[in-house]
Amino acid sequence: MTTASEPAADPAAVPHYPMERAAGCPFDPPPGLRERQRKGPLTRVRLWDGSTHWLVTRYADQRAVMSDPRVSADVRRPGFPNVAPLPPDGASGLSFVTMDDPEHRRLRRMVTAPFAIRRVRAMRPAIQEIVDGLIDDMLAGPKPTDLVEAFALPVPSLVICRLLGVPYDDHDFFQANSKTLIRRSIAPERRAEARRALLDYLDGLMADKLARPGDDLLSGLGERVKAGELTRTEAARMGVLLLVAGHETTANMIALGTLALLRHPDQLALLRESDDPALVESAVEELLRYLTITHVGRRRIALADLEIGGQVIRAGEGIVLPNDIANRDPDAFPEPDRLDLRRGDARRHVAFGFGVHQCLGQPLARIELQVVYGILYRRVPTLALAADLEDIPFKHDGAVYGVYELPVTW
């Protein structure tokens, strides 16, 4: 076992993170990450503020770090590898995502039940109805059309609104602010404004739920506020997290997944010509693995010395974990760069993270994507791209990867 260290001679040799994707390869992780993965288990990267941290690129090593109780996700700890400046007031607005146990556990447990597999499966008919209705509307409307606006964004927005008890009529407001909140190229002050607008909005909704509770998740949180288990501010912050995470991510998987399938016609044909639920399930897992849209990596800070890949990360050092490259690790997935919807074991991917912080909404995301990928291409078998790939605007500057627009026709 050796202590990990990087020659201090040439600080310019430490690459910046996040890295850029190669031109013409919009579905593949940046080539710089692949190089680092070949190089060794631990290498150094530099963030926007000049700070340097450990980069962990291999699948097994990432899982070891993410499931280790000796790492922290608290972005306020000195030395934490933040990929953008923290908001001026220091609060992250990401609720339990950026907390450690026991606070993380206390808050997360309050909302796990509504996202449990059995509960989410019961929502399937309602999700199917939403998807069918949006496809009807799209087919009745003009073409070409933007699939993001017409379909990819409304599906998860309608679903999460129903689950949380947020009025869908407010979608222009929360979609625009969510987009601003997670776009790294936007000034921190404007992102902070967007976050505050969403917090104020959710706080107002909490007031409504406290006065007139309904049968929805926010009303459930209202009950806990009344019982003194949760403050109204904590409830509003959790509401922002669930609303933003509940629609942006799935929307990007729908649009980017559709684009990836249009560029892999043999794979698209499998979904168009099959009604086998097992194929649809494995297609969802493979697209999650292949696309891994959370492309700025999970980040942690070590609370104690950790041994990773035979090297030591010291207490207090930052760790960057790009899940996109771990999901393309040839030691974990044979021929990792091939999109293969019939790949048997894709669901071991780390697209939802791993360990205590892994995505709370993954059962819901899976069902939404199964319904969408299972029906869209069968109902619209002639679906085609209505622009050149070079003209599609990709979210290189987003915390979540995807496309800003996807012009399609049929």
Next chain:
Amino acid sequence: MKVHIDTGRCMGHGRCYDLAPDLFGEDDEGYGKVLGDGTVPPGLREQAHLAAANCPERAIELAEES
């Protein structure tokens, strides 16, 4: 080796029965449950470790039989 679920910790994420379907199933509420008496055959030890390491609530315990 035997697997055990701490039902006080399990929140029903279902990762165990997704990743280790030969060892875990779900109850009527979607919470994880151990199949049979929880004895892990030699060929399923990796599944057991995978499920334990992947449980967001750290509710799965592995015990080596003495």
